[in-house]
Amino acid sequence: MALLEIRNLRGGIKDQDIINGIDLTVERGEVHAIMGPNGSGKSTLGKILAGHEEYEETGGTVRFQNKDLFELTPEERANEGMFLAFQYPVEIPGVSNAYFLRAAMNERLKYRSEPEISAGAFRRLLDKKMKQVDMDPELARRPVNEDFSGGEKKRNEIFHMAVLEPTLSILDETDSGLDIDAMRIVAHGINQQRTAENAMIVITHYQRLLDYVVPDYVHVMYQGRIVKSGRKELAFELEEKGYEWIREEVEAAG
Amino acid sequence: MEAIETLAQQEYKEGWVTDIEMETAPPGLNEDIIRFISAKKKEPEFLLEWRLKAYRHWLTMKEPNWQYMAYPPVDYQDIVYYAAPKNTPQYNSLDEVDPELLATYDKLGIPLEEQKVLAGVAVDAVFDSVSVHTTFKDKLAELGIIFCSFSEAAQEHPDLVEKYLGTVVPYRDNYFATMNSAVFSDGSFCYIPPGVRCPMELSTYFRINTAGTGQFERTLIIADEGSYVSYLEGCTAPMRDENQLHAAVVELVALKDAQIKYSTVQNWYPGDEEGKGGVYNFVTKRGACKGENSKISWTQVETGSAITWKYPSVILQGDHSIGEFYSVALTRNKQVADTGTKMIHVGKNSRSTVVSKGISAGNGQNVYRGRIQVLKKADGARNYTQCDSMLIGDRCGAHTFPYIDVGNNSASVEHEASTARISEDQLFYCKTRGISTEDAISMIINGFCKEVFQELPMEFAVEAKKLLGISLEGSVG
Numbered sequence: 001m002a003l004l005e006i007r008n009l010r011g012g013i014k015d016q017d018i019i020n021g022i023d024l025t026v027e028r029g030e031v032h033a034i035m036g037p038n039g040s041g042k043s044t045l046g047k048i049l050a051g052h053e054e055y056e057e058t059g060g061t062v063r064f065q066n067k068d069l070f071e072l073t074p075e076e077r078a079n080e081g082m083f084l085a086f087q088y089p090v091e092i093p094g095v096s097n098a099y100f101l102r103a104a105m106n107e108r109l110k111y112r113s114e115p116e117i118s119a120g121a122f123r124r125l126l127d128k129k130m131k132q133v134d135m136d137p138e139l140a141r142r143p144v145n146e147d148f149s150g151g152e153k154k155r156n157e158i159f160h161m162a163v164l165e166p167t168l169s170i171l172d173e174t175d176s177g178l179d180i181d182a183m184r185i186v187a188h189g190i191n192q193q194r195t196a197e198n199a200m201i202v203i204t205h206y207q208r209l210l211d212y213v214v215p216d217y218v219h220v221m222y223q224g225r226i227v228k229s230g231r232k233e234l235a236f237e238l239e240e241k242g243y244e245w246i247r248e249e250v251e252a253a254g
Numbered sequence: 255m256e257a258i259e260t261l262a263q264q265e266y267k268e269g270w271v272t273d274i275e276m277e278t279a280p281p282g283l284n285e286d287i288i289r290f291i292s293a294k295k296k297e298p299e300f301l302l303e304w305r306l307k308a309y310r311h312w313l314t315m316k317e318p319n320w321q322y323m324a325y326p327p328v329d330y331q332d333i334v335y336y337a338a339p340k341n342t343p344q345y346n347s348l349d350e351v352d353p354e355l356l357a358t359y360d361k362l363g364i365p366l367e368e369q370k371v372l373a374g375v376a377v378d379a380v381f382d383s384v385s386v387h388t389t390f391k392d393k394l395a396e397l398g399i400i401f402c403s404f405s406e407a408a409q410e411h412p413d414l415v416e417k418y419l420g421t422v423v424p425y426r427d428n429y430f431a432t433m434n435s436a437v438f439s440d441g442s443f444c445y446i447p448p449g450v451r452c453p454m455e456l457s458t459y460f461r462i463n464t465a466g467t468g469q470f471e472r473t474l475i476i477a478d479e480g481s482y483v484s485y486l487e488g489c490t491a492p493m494r495d496e497n498q499l500h501a502a503v504v505e506l507v508a509l510k511d512a513q514i515k516y517s518t519v520q521n522w523y524p525g526d527e528e529g530k531g532g533v534y535n536f537v538t539k540r541g542a543c544k545g546e547n548s549k550i551s552w553t554q555v556e557t558g559s560a561i562t563w564k565y566p567s568v569i570l571q572g573d574h575s576i577g578e579f580y581s582v583a584l585t586r587n588k589q590v591a592d593t594g595t596k597m598i599h600v601g602k603n604s605r606s607t608v609v610s611k612g613i614s615a616g617n618g619q620n621v622y623r624g625r626i627q628v629l630k631k632a633d634g635a636r637n638y639t640q641c642d643s644m645l646i647g648d649r650c651g652a653h654t655f656p657y658i659d660v661g662n663n664s665a666s667v668e669h670e671a672s673t674a675r676i677s678e679d680q681l682f683y684c685k686t687r688g689i690s691t692e693d694a695i696s697m698i699i700n701g702f703c704k705e706v707f708q709e710l711p712m713e714f715a716v717e718a719k720k721l722l723g724i725s726l727e728g729s730v731g
Contacts, residue, residue: 050686053678078688090683094701103697104687111688143701160687 001066003028003199004168011048011057012224018044020224021060026168029196033210033235034203036221037243042203043087045221046172050084051077065167078104079111081198083166085157087173092144097156098126100144101163108164129162133189151182158189169193170201175209187212207239222246279336285309288436291336295405298412301419308425308435315429325534325561328499335437335470393453400445401456404472407443414445418476422505422542422569430501431538438472438503446481446512455711457486471502477512479545484515486714500559502537510545510572517710519718521558527587532560539566543575546601551578553709555718556591557725565623567596570604570632577606580706582718584725585618585650594624594655599635599665608639611703614650615726625657628665635665643673644702646695646726674702696723 004026012018018041026032036042047055049062051074062069065080072080092100106116117125130137135155145153154174161169171190175183190213194200202213210218210232218234219226222243227250228234238246279287288309292302317328394401400411408415425435446452477483487504500522506514516539525532535558541550552566568577579595597606612620620643628635643652658667676698684694700707700719707715 050682052682074682074685075688075690078686082686084686086683086686090677090679092680092683092698092701094704095697100687100697103693104689107688107690107693164687 002026002063003065005061005063007061009045009048009057009060009062011055011059012041012044013054013056017058018224019048022221022224022226024219024226026199026201028167028199030217031194031200031202031213031215033215033218033232034201034221034226035205035207035218035235035238037246038205040221041224042205042221043172044224046084046170046201046203049077049170050074050082075107076111078164078166079108081167083161083164083169085154085161085169085171085174087176089145089148089153089157091146091148093146095144096141097144097159098122098140101126101140101160104160104164125163129159132192133159133162134185135159135189150177151179151186154178154182154186155189158186158193162189162193165193165198167198168201169198170203172203173205174202175204175206183209184212207235210235220246222250279334281334282331283309283333283335283437287335291437291439294336295408297405297408298416300412300416301408304420304425305436305438308432309437311426312429312432312436315432317429328534330433333469333499336439397450397453398447399450399452400443402443404438404441404443404474407474411443411445414476415443415474418474418505418507420505422507422540423503423538428538430536431503434470434472434501434503434538438470441472441502442475443473444475444483444485446477446483448479448481450478450481452481452483455484455486469500471500473502473504474507475505475514475516476507477509477514477548479509480511481509482513482515484517484711486517486711488519488521498531498534500533500535500537502539504537504539504566506541506550508541508543508545508548508550508575511547512545513549513551514541515551516541516553516566517714518552518554518556519714519721520554520556520562521721524558524587524589525560532589533558534561535559535563536561537564539564540569540596541567541577542569543572543577543601543604545575546572547574548572549576549578551576551580551709552595553578553580553706554582554593555706555710555721556581556583556593557721559591560589562589562591562593565594565596567598568606569598569600570606570635571600573601573603575601575604577604578709579606579608579610580709581610582613582703582706582722583611583620584613584615584722585620586615586725588617590619590621592621592623594622596625596627597637599626599628599632599637601635602632603634603636604632605635606637608637608641609705610639610641611706612641612643612652613646613699613702613722613726614643614652615646616650618650619653620651621653621655623655623657625659626667626669627659628662628667630661632662633664635662637665637667639667639669640705641669641671642702643671644699645673645675692723692726695726699723699726 002025006022006024009022010017010019034042044055048057057070064082102122109116126140130140139152139156145156148156157174174186178186187209202215215232218230218232220228227246279290285306288305292305423431425432444456475485506516508514522533522535543550550568554566556562566579570577577597581593583591583593585591594610595608608624610622612622614620622641624639626637626639641654645652652673654671656669660667676695680698681691681694699722707718710718
């Protein structure tokens with residue numbers, strides 16, 4: 001059984017479908033990149049999978065770890081092992097990053113009927129993960145994302161992912177707004193998390209992140225559908241020819 | 255164990271509670287009632303005179319009406335001004351108590367024996383804090399600290415009571431304080447001698463007899479030169495009370511180099527969803543930094559009562575004295591909280607800090623009302639005020655009335671205010687990390703109140719956090 005199986009998924013905001021029938025199968029150990037021009041429905045896919053209230057599925061099925069995804073609340077999806085790295089991470093004033101992560105970690109353990117993590121063990125885990133993703137320890141003490149720079153916020157998302165060790169991570173434009181140095185650090189952090197047991201869906205507009213986080217598959221979205229899938233070489237082709245090429249192909253076929 | 259049991263029974267036998275249990279005055283307020291109260295308490299003459307002066311003045315006063323709330327008129331002749339504390343249990347076992355109330359106690363982590371006391375169930379065996387109480391009392395006595403009920407102080411230490419009573423809140427102060435001065439039932443008295451640092455948090459909790467002093471409480475705390483005391487009032491568990499009107503007075507006196515830290519958690523019965531049956535809490539709390547380098551700090555967490563109306567204030571008389579006010583007020587359903595502070599700068603280089611956090615949910619209304627007054631001679635006085643409101647839902651309200659009155663050009667007064675909502679994005683973010691909506695709200699609210707909670711003594715802070723979470727359950731979504 002695949003980790004994630006999306007069959008003919010449709011959905012969007014209110015009465016307007018943005019996703020118009022997507023099929024995608026993700027196995028453990030795989031990294032799938034989803035590319036596409038602005039407005040093609042990439043981020044909407046991430047939000048529907050994570051369970052954002054304003055978005056609604058109107059058709060199709062999604063099975064995650066062999067469970068009906070839409071039967072699960074957003075927090076249950078998270079505790080089952082799904083993770084969404086936000087394009088625009090949210091600030092939570094007065095709540096320290098470390099405290100927030102420990103609360104999240106304990107929710108997860110409780111969901112799995114395991115005992116809570118001790119303060120000492122959690123401290124050691126944080127130290128280890130901070131090193132892994134090259135995170136300034138100061139940022140763990142500060143309130144979640146408050147007064148973080150754009151780059152720090154993105155790095156914090158990867159830090160959250162490293163601590164929570166999800167089985168499926170959806171990274172929504174994690175590279176946007178980053179300069180090349182920051183992107184390298186973020187990419188390094190992502191690569192540190194790749195194992196044979198977990199999988200990632202990397203949503204990105206540009207090919208450049210994929211130079212560092214090399215995907216197993218690349219899918220191109222256009223008008224709410226996956227119109228082209230291939231291996232990592234597809235990303236280079238897109239970079240070279242631009243999205244105009246996809247548009248022409250789709251229109252010629254249609 | 256046996257020894258403790260005997261001790262506990264002794265305490266009970268000799269306590270003043272049993273002594274006065276039999277008697278209750280008829281309803282109504284007049285000079286005879288006041289004489290009756292004073293006689294019952296075996297008060298010294300000066301105290302009776304003081305009560306009578308207050309009463310006569312009260313007759314000339316009008317009930318105020320400037321506050322941001324409306325409440326049905328109170329019939330002051332229908333109130334019983336002297337009643338024996340109710341130590342007769344209403345229930346025989348916890349099975350008879352409202353299960354919802356018990357669920358709240360469990361969530362707050364209150365031990366079973368204490369639950370019984372709070373809910374009014376007969377307590378059979380030894381109540382832990384009795385032994386704690388005795389040990390503490392011995393230790394305090396060694397240091398010369400006086401900590402007892404107000405009635406006891408009036409008898410045992412009349413000189414101290416006479417010297418300080420009414421020096422911060424005079425009997426003419428305001429309608430409710432004046433009424434309190436005439437009929438106050440009981441309360442706490444505390445005196446810390448010069449140079450003594452009180453080694454523990456003094457809490458009404460350790461004074462077993464406090465139960466039932468309720469309605470018109472009077473507290474007087476004096477920190478003599480160079481002393482320090484931290485005082486805790488209240489309890490996080492919801493307290494039911496049959497008295498609808500509460501008009502307490504708290505006076506704090508800090509002499510040269512002395513410090514008083516006063517922390518309150520107020521969780522009186524707020525009434526049902528319509529606010530029916532809830533307590534009206536009209537309190538006058540004021541401290542005087544009489545000596546130079548003295549400091550008074552108020553920290554309050556207000557979650558209960560149908561109406562809360564209080565402005566813990568500091569008169570900064572001494573040069574270089576410091577006044578602080580940290581407040582969290584939460585209102586939901588139809589609760590109203592009109593609260594804030596007054597900082598009156600008299601001394602040179604006096605400083606004050608005000609941090610107020612108002613949280614409104616449901617139809618709750620939260621008012622911050624504050625006055626910063628800098629008198630002519632207060633050279634170099636400084637104030638910083640921060641006033642933040644958080645709204646949950648779209649039927650509640652937050653209102654701010656800051657009054658600033660500066661009479662000295664060298665003073666610096668800063669006021670910052672903000673209003674926020676819990677955003678859907680914040681909630682979604684927490685959910686994608688596995689945190690449920692209710693836990694997320696409680697976390698966000700606690701983050702919002704952090705600056706206040708960190709002023710509370712550790713254990714109180716933990717309870718206060720839980721309390722806010724419980725109070726907000728079901729408020730969102």
